[in-house]
Amino acid sequence: MRKLFLLLIGIQPWLIYAQHQNYKISDVDLSIRFDTLSVDFFLGGKHATLPTSAQLYFFDQDLHIYKPENVSPDTLFLFQPGKQHHIIWKINEKSWKKDKMLSPLVVVGNPSANNFGMGPEAAFLSLVVPGLGNYFVEDSRYQRIKPYMRTAAVAAFLSAGIYASNQRYRTEPSYSVGGEMWKSGEVKYRFFRNDAELLIGTGVAIWLSDIIWVAIRGTNNRTLKKNFNTMIITL
Amino acid sequence: MKHVKKIFKWLLLIISGCFFMPDGISQVSTIYVTRNSEAFSMSFIKPITQSRQSWLNPYLDENWQPGYIIFSDSIKWEGQLRLDLYRHEMEMVVGSDSVLITDPLRLNEVKMGESRFIYSFFIKNQLGKAYAASDYFEVLTQPGPVKLLMQRTLRVDESKASSGNIQLGIKVEEKMSFAKVLSYYIQPEPNKQAVPLKKGKKNFLGYFPAANQKELITFARDQKLNYRRLDDLVLLVNFYNSKSARP
Numbered sequence: 001m002r003k004l005f006l007l008l009i010g011i012q013p014w015l016i017y018a019q020h021q022n023y024k025i026s027d028v029d030l031s032i033r034f035d036t037l038s039v040d041f042f043l044g045g046k047h048a049t050l051p052t053s054a055q056l057y058f059f060d061q062d063l064h065i066y067k068p069e070n071v072s073p074d075t076l077f078l079f080q081p082g083k084q085h086h087i088i089w090k091i092n093e094k095s096w097k098k099d100k101m102l103s104p105l106v107v108v109g110n111p112s113a114n115n116f117g118m119g120p121e122a123a124f125l126s127l128v129v130p131g132l133g134n135y136f137v138e139d140s141r142y143q144r145i146k147p148y149m150r151t152a153a154v155a156a157f158l159s160a161g162i163y164a165s166n167q168r169y170r171t172e173p174s175y176s177v178g179g180e181m182w183k184s185g186e187v188k189y190r191f192f193r194n195d196a197e198l199l200i201g202t203g204v205a206i207w208l209s210d211i212i213w214v215a216i217r218g219t220n221n222r223t224l225k226k227n228f229n230t231m232i233i234t235l
Numbered sequence: 236m237k238h239v240k241k242i243f244k245w246l247l248l249i250i251s252g253c254f255f256m257p258d259g260i261s262q263v264s265t266i267y268v269t270r271n272s273e274a275f276s277m278s279f280i281k282p283i284t285q286s287r288q289s290w291l292n293p294y295l296d297e298n299w300q301p302g303y304i305i306f307s308d309s310i311k312w313e314g315q316l317r318l319d320l321y322r323h324e325m326e327m328v329v330g331s332d333s334v335l336i337t338d339p340l341r342l343n344e345v346k347m348g349e350s351r352f353i354y355s356f357f358i359k360n361q362l363g364k365a366y367a368a369s370d371y372f373e374v375l376t377q378p379g380p381v382k383l384l385m386q387r388t389l390r391v392d393e394s395k396a397s398s399g400n401i402q403l404g405i406k407v408e409e410k411m412s413f414a415k416v417l418s419y420y421i422q423p424e425p426n427k428q429a430v431p432l433k434k435g436k437k438n439f440l441g442y443f444p445a446a447n448q449k450e451l452i453t454f455a456r457d458q459k460l461n462y463r464r465l466d467d468l469v470l471l472v473n474f475y476n477s478k479s480a481r482p
Contacts, residue, residue: 030365032356032428035340037367061366093338099323101359101366142363165238196238197245205249 022046023081023108025054026141030104032091039104040086043079051078052109056087057232058102063223066102068095068235095235116225120218123211130154130207133214137221150210157203164189165196293321293389293413299328300348307341316347320389320415323370325352339371350374355384357420357429372420372429375469379476381442382422383469384429390414419465421472436462443475451475 024045031038039056055075058066068089079085087106107114118136126133131147131154134140140147167190174183189195299315304327306312315328325336325345336342339354346352351374359366372384392412420429423442433439439462440448454460454474460467 028365030358030367032358032367034426037356061361091340093340096340096369098339098369101361101368103364103366138363144363194241194245197241200242201245201249204246 023048023052025106025108026139027084028104028106035091037089037091038086039089039106040084041106042084043081043108045081048081051080053077054079054085054087054109055107055111056089057105057107057111057228058235059105059224059227060097060100060102063220063227065105065224065227065232066097066100066235067232070095097235112229114228116228117221118218119222119225120215122218123215126207126211126214130210133218134210137214137217150206154203154207154210157199157206160191161196161199161201161203164191164199168196294319295387296348302345302347304336304345305343307343309343316345318347318352318371318387320387321391321413323388325371340369345371353382353384355422355429357386357431359431367428375465376472377476379472380425380479381472381475382425382429383432383472384420384422386418386420388416388418390416432468434463434468439468439471447475447478450478 022045023043025041025043027040027042029040031040041054043052043054053075056068056071058068060066070090070092072088072090117138118133122133122136124133125136129151131150134143134147134150168187170187171185173181173185176182191199295318299317301314302316303311303313304316304325312327312329314330317326318324319326325339325342327334327336342354344351344353352371353374354369354371356367356369357372359368370386370388372382372386375383375385390413392414419432421432421442422429440451443451451471451474455462455467455471458467458470460470462468462471
């Protein structure tokens with residue numbers, strides 16, 4: 001009876017999670033014709049069946065958030081999941097920021113609850129396993145170099161470097177007639193000269209660059225979240 | 236221990252090598268300094284020595300150029316023009332007045348000296364994100380549905396003493412330098428956004444309708460054109476535009 005009770009308690013979070021409408025925006029595409037900017041996107045996600053609202057925002061290179069007016073459909077419109085949709089913004093002289101570069105940001109449901117991804121703390125995950133932090137700061141499907149490629153590259157370079165280091169040896173020294181050593185043995189490398197140092201160095205360099213990359217992306221996520229909750233400029 | 240030292244030495248060499256890699260992607264050709272500025276240092280890849288007077292010029296041309304502007308409502312203004320590359324603004328002298336074009340979205344065409352310009356939206360990918368923006372572009376091709384465009388911008392590089400440096404008493408020389416950067420775009424359809432020009436046969440032909448690709452390939456083969464040379468790409472676009480003009 002006690003086990004059954006514990007099982008029921010333990011299973012509840014999973015049941016709640018299974019009911020959760022987890023919407024996801026993907027395949028965001030931007031196009032402009034005449035003075036009309038169109039943002040196409042696919043609304044999908046796990047267990048997402050009910051129609052939901054989606055709002056269009058923009059952010060510039062300094063990660064300031066902008067909210068355009070005169071968009072269609074309006075903010076009350078409900079988008080059906082599992083389909084391709086688009087939001088259109090009619091640009092005019094006053095609303096267009098001539099000196100800015102704007103990137104679209106489609107936010108589903110409650111904007112204040114939007115998940116922008118993990119902050120710079122994700123770099124610690126990459127410090128433990130190279131590539132791990134990437135999964136938490138950005139959608140890995142759109143990354144040209146996938147996180148698992150970074151993990152594999154670091155593992156391959158480091159293991160090849162360690163292997164090369166273990167396989168390195170020095171040949172027998174040359175002795176004089178009197179039995180004194182007059183020339184020490186030649187160092188034999190497994191792959192090429194200084195192979196272990198170069199392979200391990202490359203592996204560590206990839207690992208370090210991954211940590212820095214994740215930290216930068218994480219910082220951007222945190223700034224975006226902060227700006228989104230503090231100041232939105234209306235276009 | 237010996238191995239550890241070696242590894243450490245190589246690691247340091249690799250890391251320090253990363254800092255000395257030149258950023259040679261942008262096509263830097265000229266060094267400029269903005270107005271109201273004094274002496275600046277130059278640290279670019281290909282600095283062209285110019286007189287001090289021309290360094291202080293953020294405009295495309297040092298002098299006003301004769302030309303005209305045609306607005307979207309077909310109104311034509313004739314006068315002296317100059318393009319501010321720093322502020323991305325077009326200035327014009329009409330009669331005795333100097334005016335600034337505040338709504339370039341309403342411009343159809345600008346002729347300045349021997350060059351033709353348009354104001355267009357463009358989409359540029361940076362770090363995996365698509366950004367929309369607008370700017371003046373010089374049109375490199377003959378009039379037609381497809382336009383090959385050149386964007387000129389002034390890249391500003393500034394180094395300032397940070398508060399941390401000041402607290403630690405580290406003296407940092409304040410530098411500011413400007414470089415003229417050229418980027419090439421293509422507008423595959425009229426009134427649509429321009430996109431960065433991707434060279435190479437497959438990329439370039441992708442800008443044109445599938446039905447016209449075969450004649451472009453034949454023309455390029457006959458004329459021995461290279462899909463990676465800009466002048467040859469201009470010829471190809473001109474050929475396509477001349478074909479499209481025919482009924």
